[in-house]
Amino acid sequence: MTDAPNTLPACHVALLGYGTVGTSIHRLLVEHREHIRHATGRDVDVTSALVRDASLPRAELTGAGSSMQLIDTADELFASKPDLICEVLGGLEPARTLVLRALEAGIPVVTANKQLVARHGIELFAAAAASGTQLRFEASVCGAIPVVRMLRESLAAARIDEVLGILNGTTNFMLGGMIDEGMGYDEALAQAQELGYAEPDPTDDVTGLDAAAKLAILAGIAFHTRASIDDITTSGITGLTADDATYAAALNCRIKLIGRAQRTKRGGMLLEVAPTLVPLSHPLAPVSGATYAVLVRGATFRELMVQGP
CATH class of the missing domain: 3.30.360.10 (Dihydrodipicolinate Reductase; domain 2)
Known part of the structure; x- marks a missing residue:
């Protein structure tokens, strides 16, 4: 497969959480980078991840010219102005607060957190609509079924x-x-x-x-x-x-x-x-x-x- 020309700037993704799910998502985005470029015309780079303690040693994933920074304050993550936020914290808090902040700032959010969507979806969708952005949650229901x-x-x-x-x-x-x-x-x-x-x-x-x-x-x-x-x-x-x-x-x-x-x-x-x-x-x-x-x-x-x- 030959490289497809990038017609759009890279999409910079910030992860809320970097545990088992977060590291798996990062790995998949790196492994499928070329396919994503061919399908969308742009690169998708995980540039930061919000964690409780950024000083803890972790097996950081990098590849294809991209690197990722571990961040332990929400203010620093939002200051980096990501194009997209992927919530992989699970649970209701602080996931709700952080997702709401992102949507109110006009940043699109992707989540598989079914409890978050089921219990706070009305509030979150209203925030997304008010700022003209999107909350995507396909993976919150029934795995890979669309x-x-x-x-x-x-x-x-x-x-x-x-x-x-x-x-x-x-x-x-x-x-x-x-x-x-x-x-x-x-x-x-x-x-x-x-x-x-x-x-x-x-x-x-x-x-x-x-x-x-x-x-x-x-x-x-x-x-x-x-x-x-x-x-x-x-x-x-x-x-x-x-x-x-x-x-x-x-x-x-x-x-x-x-x-x-x-x-x-x-x-x-x-x-x-x-x-x-x-x-x-x-x-x-x-x-x-x-x-x-x-x-x-x-x-x-x-x-x-x-x-x-």
Whole structure:
């Protein structure tokens, strides 16, 4: 592949955080630098990262003529005038405060922080609109599946009646072990943790809170309204046993943790996350492993489904 001419100045990116996710993003941007240049006509350089203590020794990544500076004060990071900020801190604070500051300053922000978007999205989107910039959050819902873009752009003018799906890969993997291999809950969880699908503290996954945050985001986009995680009736898989999986199989069903957002006849929304008996004939039934799948229904297009890791 030959070098493509740069038609635009380099995009200077600042990272909020430089832990496991931040270093991985930096590495990927360096490794795929040439492809990004060919696709966009410009280089993307990570020029700074905000950390708690810039003096701590770290394995700094540099390459392709770029270098990165570790910064431990927000004022210094914003003074560097980045073209784009990527939030990889996780959690609600200080992520909310820093993202809000960036948006109010007119700096576009990219984040995969589903809890941040689900709980503070209204405030953050308003700040972005007021300053004429963007908050992008595709990776906050269902990994690599482009479901956010599909709802926001491809189906923006379509009336959507229902969004439902497998919004948490960890629990889908665990339920597969319980159904297909006869595992108990504890054994399925231990295997998911051993393989890296579940965190050491899996509370958000197994209680349904992770799926509820994603559902709040999807419902807000699909129905052009405010959807709060607190409005979602949520139950997880902690009470399920291998016997439940056996009973489901006898009914020609599989148990899936399903997030559902549905318009009601009175103009409201039904929002729930719960273990659900899914008939084997249903398109969500065969979705296996730590995989996501989202089904969207509407009068003009009937039914669309996206699935992936």
